[in-house]
Amino acid sequence: MAKTATEERIKRLKSHLEQENPSLAEVVEYFQELDAVARKLGFMNADDSYAIQIAWWPVVAVLGTFSAGKSTFLNEYLGQSLQRTGNQAVDDKFTVISYGSNEEPKQLPGLALDSDPRFPFYQISQEIESGAEGEGKRIDSYLQLKTCNADVLKGKILIDSPGFDADKQRNATLLITDHIMGLSDLVLVFFDARHPEPGAMTDTLEHLVANTINRQDSDKFLYILNQIDNTVREDNPEEVVAAWQRAMAQSGLTAGRFYRIYSESAAAPIADQQILDRMRAKRDEDLGDIKSRIEQLDVDRAYRITGLLEQSGKHLRDVLIPELIDARRLWFKRARRLNGVVFAAIIIGFAYWSLSSDTWDGFMFTPMAGLAPALQLLAGGTVVVVLGILYAYLRQLAGRSVLRKLQRDGRPGKDGKRLSMAFERNLESWSKHMSAEHPHGWSGRTQRKLDKLIASADILVQKLNDRFTRPSGSDTKEQ
Template sequence: MAEKTVSKHLINLEKQFAPSNPVLQKAAKVFHELDQLEYDMGLIEQEETTARKSSWWPIISTLGGHSSAKNDFINRYLGTQLHSTSHKFTVHQYTHQSTSATLPGTALDADHRLPFYQISRSIEQIAKGEGDKINAYLELLTVNSEKLRGKLLIDTPVLSGSSANKVNALLNRHVIDMSDLVLVFCDLFDAESELIDDTIKTIIEYQDSNKFLFIIDHSEISLEPRKINEIIISWQRRLTELGINTGQFVVLTDSGDTSMIDLRIENLDNDRSYRVLSTLEKSIRHIDDVIIPEVENALTLWKDRANTSILIVLGFLVSLVLFAEISIGVLDLFFDPIIGPIILLILIAILTPLHLIISRIHAKLIVNKLHERQKRLNLTENLAGLFEKSLTFWRILLPIKDPVGKNKKTRNHLTQLIEQSKDLVQTLNDQFSHYQTDDLSSYTSPANSNDSIQ
């Protein structure tokens, strides 16, 4: 078993979280154990890591309609006057420089530390040729605002007829999936139904994640608490009719009170930690639930095709023997104590390399299918790598259809990794409260950390 070097990404993560977040520092170590297992199975290369599946930044995102409520809130909250492009997904990142800079979408697509890493591959999968046009969909905006230090804010484009396409639907779903907090401005639901159907479906799918905060903008007027409560109840009824049953509501008034939003944002470090640990457990379970079954199916198909081909060859040879028997009589030679074994050895010497050649040809065809399957499932693991590692000499000759790694040892290792990830969740829970013999201790909030992704 070759030892896999720790990726630079994981080394930087461990250094980053060592002083501020020991849970995520330990999570980085578990990710490396998972990397070693996947490396042994041929699923990843030396410098790759499964930790790149999730952004380690705390992420806020915004969804809104045609009104200026969303952009006004962002400028007011960050204390800046930004002019982000309304038709692109804009990632706002902190900078210590006094002036903002707008970077192209390729900066996000190429940087594994940021949340749109290699998103062009997914875009290309659903819309041929659009993967090369990443700059038309994404941009990175650096902002000098302390509110952004250690976190990212993703502003989604305003929905319109021109933006209602497969790519924007994919990016919207991607943003909601990876966000720790989604600020949904309720003017979104005033748009035409065909423009927001996909967004509503995604919100419904993720509504139990407790990441949605619905914002009703009345920042131009003053409202009494009773009226605010009536507005919230009215919106709750309206969203329930759409199938959205959970989520907090905030009414913005001329008082400028954003305390509930501030409280949610202050808790982003914890939300991010739970999200990363969830990604870790999913990645572990994916090996047994998705990756091994996919490769096992490919190996079964490959074995069936190779065996069928060699049976056709054998059928052809049997036909030749029967023809020779009818013509000149050769079957007696097969039962000769000296010539018979020699003929058998010659047949084995011919059929064994022929079987290997035929198997390799079919394997190449299966590898191409696995590459397509990997893209369709949006997997970072190399399915073809595990498949090819399972094509050893004896595995080709013998009726073995299980991929490398499908054994009790690997399953026990995966179980241990899952238990480690659960222990980290428990440790994270214990930062808030822990059980004592007599009673529950008082709430203890973990220290907030200012992240700086290396």
Template sequence: MADKTVSKHLTNLERQFAANDPILQKTAKIFQELDEIEFELGLIDNDETTARKTSWWPIVSTLGGYSPAKSEFINRYLGVQLNTSRHKFTVLQYTPQATTATLPGTALDADHRLPFYQISRILEQTAPGEGGKINAYLELVTANSAKLKNKLVIDAPVLNPNQESPASALLRKYVIGVSDLVLVFTDLFEADAELIKDTLSTIVAHQDSNKFLFVIDHSEINIDPAKSQEIAASWQRRLAGLGIHTGQFAVLSQSGDTIAFDQRFNNLNNARSYRILDSLENSILAIDQVIMPEVEDALNTWKERSNASTLIVLSFIIMLLLFAEIAVGILDLVFDPIIGPIMVLALVAVMTPLHMIVSRVHAKFVIKQLLKRQDQLNLTENLVGLFEKSLGFWRTLLPITDPVGRNKKNRKRLIGLIEQSKDLVQALNDQFSHVQQVDYRGPYDAYPYPEAEE
């Protein structure tokens, strides 16, 4: 088998992190080793990479209710006046150009460097017919704001009972999952309880990730620090009643104090690193815990159906022999020391290719089911590739249901990758236990989209 070439995406990432972030540079190398294993198993093509499962940009997202607090804060904090679509999920990205530009949702869906990559496929699976309407849900807006450099902001639309749909709920859940920091404006909790039910459950599910900053908007008045603490404590008790027990609180007042936001924004690079390392570990574990079991189930189904069909054909042949025995006494020939073995060999010669043909036919039906299962699990790996690699001649004839590559050698390789990823997490932890400053830059300073060079 030919060796896998390194994905251009990984090559660019390694180059970007070589000088200023050795942890993410090493992470990219582990992704490369994982790619080699998945390529050997037929799970990805030569030009693909598992590193595309998550965006390598630091990501901030915003959630809010009916009031203009969220949009006003974004404009004020970024220092720009943005006129984004209030009903779309808007990705904000830095540009050195003075004027803003708005790009369609397809720009996000097609670019693996950005969040929402191939989200149309997930939308179609959840809400048939909506995958082709990606421009109705997403947009990319570029803005000349220094605070957007080397990060992305995803501004979620306000909750609207007339526009909320399964697709919107899925996108909001997705955004919370991929974000390193989520600014939750508390007017969200003033909306109808049924309307925020899905969003609330997603926040509760992710609350231990330390990604939430709850923003209490009182920007129309001036509030002293003591009063701010009192307001935050009140909201903390209220959210605890909703099942939210963790998260940081910030009170916006006329003073315009943004220290809490600046601190969280400055820590985005570390949060991003932990998220990518978590994605790496999950991708490694998924091979043994998800991919192999799914393909093994498919092989079992295929084997059972193929063997049953072959037995039916063999039973038919035996019935013909019984009728022949009644008619001409053919069984005497079966026990003949010369003719008998020849007849057995002839039967094997007929049944072997017949079994192969039957198995191939059943494999086509199982592949269709496996593709549906792959979509349901939202896997980027090609389960069919591994399944087809496991349909060799001897595997078809012998009672083997383990997928190709499910062996001690590959399991040892995967364990080694897990250990390497955990070592990188420890190295990242060590950065906080030593007094040192690390000069982080975003992954696309020299690999921008769209033009983002200074």
């Protein structure tokens, strides 16, 4: 039985995946085991989980500048007029589009996304609040959910974004845009082919292009020149593409392909049949490639999520735990230094007092000479206890100074919060008296369990390969 709201959500997620994709339901169980390791080490609380930080359905994000034809593209892809269109900005919210069985589309508030781990914006209000204080509670001002009865939506999620202008975006909007680019399986970046103006779009290109070039998943970004039909009057689509390539090169993108498309329903009439045929052929080829990439996501998703299991495990083992050990080393170093200074001062002060008064008769401490043996023992024990308390207090003081440093100068985002939380757990644990290399909960057994979880990702990939490949060419599974 689920004990927390997060566990209940994961339970429902697993139940759904068991029907929709059993192999991914198995991955959920591995994520739960990874959660247990992270919680034992203090990097995660009971209300958190790796399983709720990823998108379990393929996500296609549509980003781009104002009037670039994003909504028109989505409407044609869905076969319905779901999104409003226009030459000016018609919607200032991020719209998550999901399949719904009702014939009529439904529009739901942003809260529906913020509270459901199956969608890519689960608990996004907390991230917005951390980046823009006071904006987290205004989640409905930034997000909305729409359902649509379109077969192409089954098993995937689309995200339509408001027109992007980096100069005018609020911090919360930039944060959501970065969040979308990080979690999406495919990012369609739309530009209006009529306006290749790199000088006026420097910041926008920087955010949508330059910041994505060095990403490991940079191949998921498709750059699309929409409304290419508007070049037909001059019959110069190649020159338009070249102008955009120069604009992109200024942002560091020197390789890659532009997809040239336009909407048949919104296109201006083309009188020359030869030009029309040439434009249609190129449009159909590029549009077909874009749709093919979207359809491929059903396969890519399983590999992506399995890869995230391995990445999360390695990140915990190879990044967070070493950083926690480094923080403990700094703590122990500061504690030794602080205790050394304080106890040296006590010893010097006691020695000075002893030498300046008749407190010693040989090896006899004269202030205690008249006390009964039992009282002498009690007094000596009290001194030891007081010194022990002082020692522990100074260690705690040193540890708190390191915690403040982590909170002030540490990593931004979730990694910084997790590291601080784990370090604070170490301050409160008996393990604080062990060596710096042995944080609370970290043992040979825990390390072997984590290594096993990371290795399990390879086994899961092999199972996926068995579904899609046959190296021997036979119709039976490879042995």
